[in-house]
Amino acid sequence: MKRSLFVVLSFAVLCASAQGPAALLAPDTIGAYPLSVTERFTTNLLFPSPIFRVDLGSGDVLAKKMGKTENVLLLKANRAGVRPTNVSVYLNDGRFYSFVVRYADTLTTFNYSFCSGPPRVRFSGEAGDIARLDSDAIAIVAKPGFLHAAGSDGGVRLSLRGLYTHDALLWLVFSARNRSEVEFERDGVRITVEDRHRVRRAAVQSVEVDPVMVRGGDFLGGGRRMPVVVALRPLVLARGKRMVVEWREAGGGRRVRVVVSRRQLLRARKIAQL
Secondary structure, eight states: OHHHHHHHHHHHHHHHHHHHHHHHOOOOOOOOEEEEEOSSSOEEEEOSSOEEEEEESOTTEEEEEOTTBSSEEEEEESSTTOOOEEEEEEETTSOEEEEEEEEOSSOSOOEEEOOSSSOOOOBTTBOOOHHHHHHHHHHHHTSOOOOOEEEEETTEEEEEEEEEEETTEEEEEEEEEEOSSSOEEEEEEEEEEEESSOOTTSOOOEEEEOOSEEESOSEEOTTOEEEEEEEEOOOOOOTTEEEEEEEEETTSOOEEEEEEEHHHHHTOEEOOOO
8 A cells, every 4th residue: 555655656746847847937928019000091110120020910911111211110901990910020139029900990199119219210221310311301392493294193293393412312302282172192102213115015124212211292182282302312224214203092092103214313413511
């Protein structure tokens, strides 16, 4: 009897020894930050260091980095009424952020900063300062126009007024006007370099150019006019090429295209100081 009891107790001790450490090493839980997204507005997340990787729990949420920025993530719902999901963000410095994303019909908050100090946008390959870019854009808008290239669709007209080079950037100044009574909400700005002459039944070869900054024109009410500034890294078009700046309306409605020729790009005026 004593021997049987000894065997049972020994077996119990062995099981406790095998399971005990695992039970003691319970993982710490990491809280997830709640976010709301919709298909008509963009939610902006600003992180303290460059983004290394983004993992989406579902394809119902769209995520991308803004142009050449390193620490800004844009989130948007792919369609109305998407189910809740999660988004994981990994930074270059090893920090990890987890989000629970839910759909909302309207948003009251669009911008979130996870920086300990003043929020700063970082650009790849350069020490970008969004405040400086903003002030430069305001000063450049005041310059007199000297170019004439325009495009329109559904009463919305986008006219190129000037091209300038300043602080290692190419600045395009537009005047946007909505002659219709239907408000225009911009979904994005797409800039491409493509062949000047299109051959029928041949695929159009185009290269997309990411803007460093787009200022103005996010929302254009009926009968309103406003300036729009686009900053790019300098480029020179090869012969037979042209640059196309396309404004796209949210919901896939109107699309306004402005064609900028090689000759017009070469007329860009240098601004030494602002």
